Amino acid sequence: MAIRLEIPTALRQFAGKQASVEFNATTVGEALQQLTGTYADLRKHLYTEDGRIRSFVNIYLNDEDIRYLQKENTPTKDGDTISIVPSIAGGAKI
Amino acid sequence: MLIVNSDIAQSIRGYGARDYPNETCGAMLGCDGAEGREVRALFPLTNRRDDSPRNRFSITAEDFRAAERAAREQGLELVGWYHSHPDHPARPSEYDREHAWPWYSYVIVSVASGEACDMTSWQLSDDRSAFQTEEIAWAIPPGTIKR
Ligand SMILES: [Zn+2]
Numbered sequence A: 001m002a003i004r005l006e007i008p009t010a011l012r013q014f015a016g017k018q019a020s021v022e023f024n025a026t027t028v029g030e031a032l033q034q035l036t037g038t039y040a041d042l043r044k045h046l047y048t049e050d051g052r053i054r055s056f057v058n059i060y061l062n063d064e065d066i067r068y069l070q071k072e073n074t075p076t077k078d079g080d081t082i083s084i085v086p087s088i089a090g091g092a093k094i
Numbered sequence B: 001m002l003i004v005n006s007d008i009a010q011s012i013r014g015y016g017a018r019d020y021p022n023e024t025c026g027a028m029l030g031c032d033g034a035e036g037r038e039v040r041a042l043f044p045l046t047n048r049r050d051d052s053p054r055n056r057f058s059i060t061a062e063d064f065r066a067a068e069r070a071a072r073e074q075g076l077e078l079v080g081w082y083h084s085h086p087d088h089p090a091r092p093s094e095y096d097r098e099h100a101w102p103w104y105s106y107v108i109v110s111v112a113s114g115e116a117c118d119m120t121s122w123q124l125s126d127d128r129s130a131f132q133t134e135e136i137a138w139a140i141p142p143g144t145i146k147r
Helices: A028-038 A038-048 B008-017 B060-075 B094-098
Strands: A001-008 A020-024 A059-062 A081-086 A088-090 B001-003 B027-032 B037-045 B057-059 B076-086 B105-112 B115-124 B131-134 B136-139
Touching: A001 A028, A020 A028, A028 A038, A028 A081, A081 B060, A088 B076, A088 B094, B001 B008, B008 B037, B008 B076, B008 B105, B008 B115, B008 B136, B027 B057, B027 B060, B027 B131, B037 B060, B037 B076, B057 B060, B060 B076, B060 B105, B115 B136
Parallel strands: A001 A081, B001 B037, B001 B136, B076 B105
Antiparallel strands: A001 A020, A059 A081, A088 B057, B027 B037, B027 B076, B105 B115, B115 B131
16 A cells, blocks of 8 residues: 655655655554665654654654554555654753 | 844844743744855744743644745745754753754854843754754845945
8 A cells, every 4th residue: 555755854865855755554653664664864863762753753644643543553545645744842951 | 054144143133032031943944055055034933832941942743834834935945943042052952952853954042131142053963963063154134235
């Protein structure tokens, strides 16, 4: 099943400069694994060292935040779009 | 190289002073050219960190999408982010680095006792290990006549 994955501008340099890529996957997690399997340099920007999606990385399945669905186990179907949407954080002190 | 004209720089300083003692934050819209990355417009955002706005800022995914839309409507790109450091130097903290994205320019303005002073720009290294200084070129706003 073909799933389209949209890459944010900031990460395109690690994904062959593409704005989107297509993979066959049955869950969101599987699609993300395909993505980081193909483009290994993306991994450290999306996942923490213990393999969890970073807090400022938001994954949307067709405009719905997967945190409110079944997270990485959210099933996908043919024609779905997964978007990686940044949130931005920082601050003066540690 | 980040090209910032004096109007844009004044606006960032102004937002920093206005929101003191809290951190101000927003998006920078512009384009990448032969001379460097030029900031053409700002898109101020609300600091969503109600719990500790004096030393943290947060921009949600919805805000991010709004900023990208604004950039698109103006024929520009979302090229970076600005935020203030109230009573702290204009250098990225460890927290800034941990939460940073590559590629973007991160402008920091230091606001000391309510007055905006140093402004610097930074980019995350590709391996996430450090923030590197991005030189700022101070430009004259377009259409300004020098006398
Ligand atoms: Zn900061």
